[in-house]
Amino acid sequence: MTTLHNRPHTALLVVDVQNGVVAGTYRRDDVVGIVGALVQRARHEGVPVIWVQHSDAQLVRGCDDWRIVPELVPGEAEPLVEKHHGDSFEDTPLESVLAGLGVGRLVVAGAETDACVRSTLHGAFVRGYDTTLVGDAHTTQDRTAWGAPPPEQVVAHTNLYWAHQTAPGRTAGTVEAKDVDFAALA
Template sequence: MTTLVNRPNTALLVVDVQNGVVDEAHERDAVVAKIGGLVGRARREGVPVVWVQHSDDELVRDSEEWRIVGELDREDSEPLVEKSYGDSFEDTDLEEVLAERGVGRLVVVGAETDACIRSTLHGAMVRGYDATLVGDAHTTVDKSEWGAPTPEQVVAHTNLYWRYQAAPGRKGGTVKADDVDFRG
């Protein structure tokens, strides 16, 4: 249903599952395990896996905090998109990576729910992509001391509101990892 012409394929977009991003995240181990399972399924089904990795003053490139978590293993053939803004499309080559693979639909997992995941989902939809959020494969840290809802509430609210996202010729949606259908 994407509005992008000649882009029938789906990709799994793994956003910022880095040591310094998820080491204290809500349900970290369960979320990372779900992501690992989806990466394995995507590979078996021939679905492109695209990795996104954030760097900034706190996540210094090549530092231990910047590295993808040890439980996940990016294959050399899988693209790595480096970013420094919340939206994975902003000032990156993500659009070119996806266009080369004929991708018009994204299945999105990773961190942090209330920052880079939301920004990337919205960025995808405004650029013409269908964007499905995997509801049990994204997480965030507790920011309640600064007035944010608890991580459980952030995840639940994001899953709820993204389930109903749509735009002309595009759709959002939220599914559980076990229900992901990479064919559309």
């Protein structure tokens, strides 16, 4: 249903699952394991896996915190998009990568829920992509000291509102990893 013409394919977009991003996050090990299982399923089913990696003054390119967590290893042929803003599309080649693969539908997982995942979901959706959030495959830090809700509530709220996101000619939704059906989304 995507508004992008001649884009029949689905891709798994893995956002910022980096050492310095997920260290100390809510359900870190569970989420990384779920993302890893999704990556394996996508590869097995021939679905492109696109990796996104943030860099900035705190996540300096090449440092250990910047690296993708050791439990997840991008394949040599899998695109890796470096970004400097929350939205993975902003000032990156992500759109060109997806266009080259004929992708009009994204399945999104990663970190952090209330920052780069949220920005990327909205960025994809307004650019015309059908966008599915994997509800148990994203995480965030505890920011209650700054007035934010606890991380489990941030995750739950994001899952709730994304499940009801609408716009003409596009679909959105939230599914658990066990319910991701790449073939049905293709």
